[in-house]
Amino acid sequence: MTNAKTISGHQGLQMDEPLIFELDSPGSSGVDLPPPPAVKSRLGAVAARNGVGLPGLTEPEVVRHYTRLSQKNYAIDAGFYPLGSCTMKHNPRLNEKMARLPGFADVHPLQPMTTVQGALELIDTLAGWLKTLTGMKAVAMSPAAGAHGEMCGMMAIAAAHDHRGGPARKRVLVPESAHGTNPATAAALGYSVEAIPATEDGRIDLAAFKAKLGFDVAAVMLTNPNTCGLFEREVRELAEAVHEAGAFLYCDGANFNAIVGRVRPADLGVDAMHINLHKTFSTPHGGGGPGSGPVVFSEALAPFVPLPAIIHDDDGYRLIESQDDDDGTALAFGRMKAFHGQMGVFIRALAYTLSHGADGLYQSSADAVLSANYLLAKLKGTFNAPFDGPCMHEALFDDKSLKGTGVGTLDIAKALIDEGFHPMTVYFPLVVHGAMLIEPTESESKRSIDQFIATMKGLAERAKTDAASFHAAPILAPRRRLDETAAARKPVLKWKKGA
Amino acid sequence: MRYLPLTEADRREMLAEIGVAAVAELYRDVPEAARLPGPIAGLANHRGELEVDRLLSAMAAKNVTAGSVPFFLGGGAYRHHVPATVDSLLQRGEFLTAYTPYQPEIAQGTLQYLFEFQSQVALLTGMEVANASMYDGATACAEAVMMANRTTKRSRAVLAGNLHPHYRDTTATLARFNGFEIVAGDPAPAGKEDLAGKIDAATSCVVVQTPDVFGHVHDLTALAAACQAKGALLIAVVTEAVSLGLLTPPGAMGADIVVGEGQSLGMPLSFGGPYLGLFAAKEKYIRQMPGRLIGQTVDADGRRGWVLTLSTREQHIRREKATSNICTNSGLCALAFTMHLTLLGETGFTDLARLNHAKAVQLAEKLGDLKGLRILTDGFFNEFTIDVGRRANKVVNKLAKRGILAGVPATRLFPDSDGLTDLLLVAATECTTEADMDALARGLGELL
Numbered sequence: 001m002t003n004a005k006t007i008s009g010h011q012g013l014q015m016d017e018p019l020i021f022e023l024d025s026p027g028s029s030g031v032d033l034p035p036p037p038a039v040k041s042r043l044g045a046v047a048a049r050n051g052v053g054l055p056g057l058t059e060p061e062v063v064r065h066y067t068r069l070s071q072k073n074y075a076i077d078a079g080f081y082p083l084g085s086c087t088m089k090h091n092p093r094l095n096e097k098m099a100r101l102p103g104f105a106d107v108h109p110l111q112p113m114t115t116v117q118g119a120l121e122l123i124d125t126l127a128g129w130l131k132t133l134t135g136m137k138a139v140a141m142s143p144a145a146g147a148h149g150e151m152c153g154m155m156a157i158a159a160a161h162d163h164r165g166g167p168a169r170k171r172v173l174v175p176e177s178a179h180g181t182n183p184a185t186a187a188a189l190g191y192s193v194e195a196i197p198a199t200e201d202g203r204i205d206l207a208a209f210k211a212k213l214g215f216d217v218a219a220v221m222l223t224n225p226n227t228c229g230l231f232e233r234e235v236r237e238l239a240e241a242v243h244e245a246g247a248f249l250y251c252d253g254a255n256f257n258a259i260v261g262r263v264r265p266a267d268l269g270v271d272a273m274h275i276n277l278h279k280t281f282s283t284p285h286g287g288g289g290p291g292s293g294p295v296v297f298s299e300a301l302a303p304f305v306p307l308p309a310i311i312h313d314d315d316g317y318r319l320i321e322s323q324d325d326d327d328g329t330a331l332a333f334g335r336m337k338a339f340h341g342q343m344g345v346f347i348r349a350l351a352y353t354l355s356h357g358a359d360g361l362y363q364s365s366a367d368a369v370l371s372a373n374y375l376l377a378k379l380k381g382t383f384n385a386p387f388d389g390p391c392m393h394e395a396l397f398d399d400k401s402l403k404g405t406g407v408g409t410l411d412i413a414k415a416l417i418d419e420g421f422h423p424m425t426v427y428f429p430l431v432v433h434g435a436m437l438i439e440p441t442e443s444e445s446k447r448s449i450d451q452f453i454a455t456m457k458g459l460a461e462r463a464k465t466d467a468a469s470f471h472a473a474p475i476l477a478p479r480r481r482l483d484e485t486a487a488a489r490k491p492v493l494k495w496k497k498g499a
Numbered sequence: 500m501r502y503l504p505l506t507e508a509d510r511r512e513m514l515a516e517i518g519v520a521a522v523a524e525l526y527r528d529v530p531e532a533a534r535l536p537g538p539i540a541g542l543a544n545h546r547g548e549l550e551v552d553r554l555l556s557a558m559a560a561k562n563v564t565a566g567s568v569p570f571f572l573g574g575g576a577y578r579h580h581v582p583a584t585v586d587s588l589l590q591r592g593e594f595l596t597a598y599t600p601y602q603p604e605i606a607q608g609t610l611q612y613l614f615e616f617q618s619q620v621a622l623l624t625g626m627e628v629a630n631a632s633m634y635d636g637a638t639a640c641a642e643a644v645m646m647a648n649r650t651t652k653r654s655r656a657v658l659a660g661n662l663h664p665h666y667r668d669t670t671a672t673l674a675r676f677n678g679f680e681i682v683a684g685d686p687a688p689a690g691k692e693d694l695a696g697k698i699d700a701a702t703s704c705v706v707v708q709t710p711d712v713f714g715h716v717h718d719l720t721a722l723a724a725a726c727q728a729k730g731a732l733l734i735a736v737v738t739e740a741v742s743l744g745l746l747t748p749p750g751a752m753g754a755d756i757v758v759g760e761g762q763s764l765g766m767p768l769s770f771g772g773p774y775l776g777l778f779a780a781k782e783k784y785i786r787q788m789p790g791r792l793i794g795q796t797v798d799a800d801g802r803r804g805w806v807l808t809l810s811t812r813e814q815h816i817r818r819e820k821a822t823s824n825i826c827t828n829s830g831l832c833a834l835a836f837t838m839h840l841t842l843l844g845e846t847g848f849t850d851l852a853r854l855n856h857a858k859a860v861q862l863a864e865k866l867g868d869l870k871g872l873r874i875l876t877d878g879f880f881n882e883f884t885i886d887v888g889r890r891a892n893k894v895v896n897k898l899a900k901r902g903i904l905a906g907v908p909a910t911r912l913f914p915d916s917d918g919l920t921d922l923l924l925v926a927a928t929e930c931t932t933e934a935d936m937d938a939l940a941r942g943l944g945e946l947l
Binding site for chain 1: 542559880
């Protein structure tokens with residue numbers, strides 16, 4: 001298709017679309033504003049600026065521009081999106097409708113509390129679900145995404161150590177297979193990060209781990225289920241050792257979708273865990289956010305939960321925005337962001353939770369795990385699975401079976417694009433060579449999963465004889481492979497006039 | 500359950516294929532004591548759309564919406580009219596249900612709008628480069644300070660007293676755990692602070708907001724020179740993005756980094772989030788920037804396209820050596836911002852800014868005539884501070900009972916500062932009608 005040259009540059013339904021700056025009709029606007037009231041400017045000492053340099057487009061041109069751009073995107077709405085560790089599940093539209101109710105969308109965060117009782121009730125209700133589903137004592141609702149939640153959890157841990165006194169704890173232990181955000185978070189808080197090695201079965205080496213543990217360790221950051229798609233069987237022994245050393249167990253909750261409603265992290269010995277509402281609770285990923293990363297805390301860390309807090313008593317709901325002994329926030333460690341959290345995301349997550357209920361969540365995590373194991377069972381004769389099952393909600397393969405074909409993991413990913421699938425997560429986790437991490441989620445039909453399996457098998461077969469076609473892929477997408485090296489060598493990060 | 504496509508027959512067939520009798524066997528690696536035998540007791544079971552709609556609508560109905568009353572709140576979140584086109588396009592599934600553009604060949608839509616967004620933010624702020632967004636203005640501010648610390652290899656940040664206190668607290672929280680030092684001034688409602696005098700050889704940056712939290716507009720030129728003379732960076736904070744349509748941008752006044760809140764363009768108030776962190780800087784600091792950057796390149800056929808670039812700064816590559824731990828940011832909010840700004844265009848955006856300022860001046864004129872009330876802000880954009888001569892929070896609560904949302908009492912933002920009890924921040928935007936202004940003037944007139 002990309003080889004078909006057209007006069008216009010368009011190719012059927014794929015429209016070639018310039019930048020907004022190249023569509024500029026000076027003086028045009030897509031908005032009609034009333035003239036301002038006649039008053040004398042009161043800007044003070046600062047001069048008014050002389051133009052900004054923005055392009056002018058009318059509404060029909062704007063609608064067409066973004067509609068065409070949207071058609072260059074793959075999305076869950078359009079097809080299977082098994083991006084491991086990202087939980088690309090169906091985004092129910094009821095949730096969108098609820099978030100747009102004026103009673104939520106058109107409410108200012110600093111209105112008098114008597115005028116926002118429903119908003120506070122919503123946050124408190126979601127907080128209640130999250131605490132019950134995890135078995136934890138407290139929850140911080142304000143973090144804006146998973147990595148921000150990690151930071152919140154690790155700050156509470158640091159605050160607890162500060163409060164307790166005792167020896168300086170400057171080390172944080174992180175498994176080799178962890179998301180990059182874990183070591184980045186620990187480092188941002190001034191900790192030295194040490195990797196915990198894995199055993200041959202893809203899990204933490206408990207003996208090696210215990211050897212690293214000491215009274216200078218502040219916390220262990222564990223992902224469970226881990227990024228190899230496996231449950232850390234010895235998590236309770238690990239938690240016990242962590243607690244004996246006076247440290248805390250932080251859990252990266254990115255993979256909570258495998259166990260939500262069936263296993264409570266509190267029962268595993270976890271002290272703090274963030275929950276990605278944009279993963280497990282289906283709020284749209286939006287091309288990279290917004291997310292939301294509430295953090296649940298054990299009793300030991302509950303006093304340190306950051307501001308703001310919500311209190312519910314006979315007088316209704318109250319937001320506590322500064323430290324106060326009477327409100328139990330004397331030890332609150334600080335503030336994560338402006339205002340009270342990702343309200344729009346909370347609404348969607350609560351709509352999801354109320355829709356599923358306890359029984360629906362119990363079933364959805366089971367279906368997510370079932371689908372991943374089905375994929376593993378069907379594909380492990382074709383691609384090499386480095387670890388034995390059962391897996392949790394994602395299935396991991398490496399590139400061993402491709403050896404000698406001239407086809408690598410990236411080539412498989414690009415060939416999948418031509419086949420109409422979004423590729424799996426590739427080259428992560430780093431502990432496996434040429435990793436392919438496949439997360440089908442519970443919202444995929446068996447028909448759809450079977451089609452993916454058949455495609456993967458077909459690609460494996462073709463790899464044996466036709467490496468060249470893989471290296472050329474994708475040829476049917478809006479763009480072929482892009483030159484990332486050139487992009488980084490001479491960065492062009494904005495449009496420039498005449499460039 | 501309407502969201503779960505697997506049928507009972509599918510499940511049986513899949514279990515047989517795996518070779519287990521029941522799904523419980525797939526959870527055998529979970530310690531037995533932690534496996535729940537069934538749905539968690541005490542929680543409700545699944546519900547249909549209609550029931551969920553009723554429950555949530557009942558909660559929504561308990562809130563007073565800004566659009567239903569005369570409304571004057573700002574303080575870092577502003578009520579603007581968002582064209583219908585923005586939300587309609589925002590809900591296209593191809594935008595809404597995609598993720599971070601890791602596979603650029605099938606994410607050119609996201610990549611191109613983020614490239615356009617970066618270009619627009621650079622123009623608005625008067626800076627050379629901008630990233631693809633942060634969580635919100637406050638976290639962007641904290642990240643900017645960390646970036647200044649890395650760049651200057653110093654670790655003391657001077658924060659203006661008139662910086663939004665949530666931004667100050669977010670930055671101070673990071674400082675506490677990261678180990679850098681904060682020198683934060685006291686709030687100065689009159690708008691005068693000596694920041695240049697606080698810069699010393701250990702100062703990595705000065706953080707100053709304009710318009711500031713009390714509404715004062717500042718010329719940063721002299722402060723930028725003072726920073727430069729001492730080797731510190733100037734970080735300018737903008738919480739009302741519409742102001743950039745009228746005011747000289749921080750970049751033109753010598754700022755090294757500009758961060759801000761983008762909510763005003765494209766996003767509803769939504770009780771405080773999700774919003775949009777703006778982050779722009781001079782090009783020479785680019786390798787110290789946090790967050791995603793989109794760069795232009797070509798594909799195998801030589802056609803122009805866009806990719807995530809300079810990723811070696813980021814956590815998924817550099818891990819503990821990354822410039823920030825940020826991963827997911829505010830992609831869809833950036834789309835709302837860029838679509839709103841594209842609709843406005845040059846004339847629409849500058850006209851909107853002028854309209855906002857004129858509305859605020861009109862409001863100041865109406866309130867300025869009231870006895871017992873004093874306007875503290877001389878030079879302002881669309882928000883200013885008034886001294887109501889009595890406890891402002893009580894005035895606000897009384898007016899709320901009369902159906903007027905009068906503004907933000909300074910004590911709501913600065914609960915721990917003295918001497919601010921009588922101060923009220925009031926904002927006007929294109930949404931504020933003359934009737935709204937008259938209602939506020941009448942209400943205040945009766946109380947003061």
